[in-house]
Amino acid sequence: MSHDHHDHDSPEYLKKQSKIIWIVGGILFVATGITVGVMDLDLGSRSMNIAFGMLIATIKASLVMLIFMHLKNERGLIYKFLSFTIVFVIGLFVLSYLGFIDPLHSNLISTK
């Protein structure tokens, strides 16, 4: 799907791909069950539950991107696009963070 090599169009390769897709789909099903289950587990604090839940979501998202969206074998140009995207998304999250701090008026450097 990602490379234009002829061996990637061979029936053997495609059959293998079909099998991998089912396996990854199964893993995603199980991971979704774990995400729900982990919310009721006593991990010490609520923050730990949230962190664990988001970690599983990130793993699931990575599997979708790498296997389903074939980023695993993708060309460098796509990675360049996505690196810019990541920078901008981080920027968007920093903007929200600026709602809670005031870097212009708070004493970032102690004068004492």
Next chain:
Amino acid sequence: MEIPYTVKARPDTGLWNAKIGIWLFLASEVMLFGGLFSSYIFLRIAPEGPWPVQVLTVGWGFLNTLVLIFSSVTVLQAWVALKMRKYNHFRVWMVLTILCACGFMAIKSVEYYDKFHHYGILLQDGSNLEGHFPKGKEYKIKFSDVKTVTLAVRPNDKGLFGLSIFHNGSDADFLSYIVEGKPEFKTPDGTILTLDKITLKELLHKELGKKDKDGKPAPESYIKLEATNPLRFVIPPSKLFDNAYNASKATFRDSTVIEGKLESDQMHLECDRVDLRRLFDAEEKSDEKALASVQNADVWRILGEEWKTKFNAHHDKVLKEFKDKNGEKRNPMTSSDYVRHVYAMKLDAHGSEHSSVVPAATNNGGHKAQEHAPKDDHAEHATAAGGHGHPEVTIEKKDVKFYSNFTPKYGNYFAIYFTLTGLHGLHVIAGALVLTYFLLFGKKLYDKDPEHMANRVEVGGLFWHFVDLVWIFLFPLLYLL
């Protein structure tokens, strides 16, 4: 004209064009949803008031996650089938994908419907009751002995693109809320008219034709009609201007005014939760002070004192559990879970350990909390097993500061919930439409160039996986945290 590089890779990029296009598009989509996720975090960290508790059904969200994951698998299998030149297999997998999309939207509709019929009622002191209006007892404003109806007459103003922000005056809508009495009126010139859509239109048209001394049409006029018999109205509040009624008069949104006697504006609510978190400061660190501040809450006057006793027992039990787990040193008020669990208490048998017997209490204000009796066999069994019913209460409108169903009007949580899930839902619909197009009209291209068709499906599939990706984060954020 032949579009180049639809199948073969461009030499400079190493990719066929549509693939670069879809990835650029997805990059912009990531930033769109990234901005909204960032807004969600902002609202979650510093909410304007108490954050709603478990208002979404995890089961539905879980099921929808599985549906989307399965559809991601099927859309890939459809692509594999095309690559293997098995067109019939492609069609089967694509039908399954589209069915999943329809299933997802159907489940989403059920969830939305539930939210539109779930209400929160903020009382004057800040305590809050949540629940449903009982069937057949939806909130309506009742006026009886209505003898005068005043119609507002305004020239028809179509406004920009036919949309006018100003209402064009009275229409026949108010007639549909007459439940008793014949809509027979005496007009100012003494004529007796039975009003319906047609006669009302004629009456308004006649009034519009009148001109002032200078020969110009009047910008606005009124027709006062006297009812020949007393009328009774039952009006949904959405048909009136917000709070535009008093003991003797009500104004409809089309400016029609009725004059009579306010019979009732009571609300009936099947309560499933009481939320007391607005009664103390969000930064309150003393559990004793917080508990003291909720003792005289308006909700107890409405629910009855027995529910207060049960709440206090619920508080003591949760506090004991917290101390057993965390020791005496940790302040329970530093735990948002503790505050939510104690001060936003569920009022049903399954969620609260105090509902095995639902009290029937009459309070000073004459409100009554009574068990909403289950009707079917299954529910009767549940009652016998430990109490099923939510308490049903009657609330006077004067006790209500604000009320809304679970829509963006209710607060920031539902604003961001509907924005995120609504936008995601639109993506599901758009993706499903594209995939349906491939399914219905793809054969011609497949016969001409199967690899080109496979590439198209790959691009559609990439978008579909992105839709799945967004939901993977939406599900835990909105349903679980």
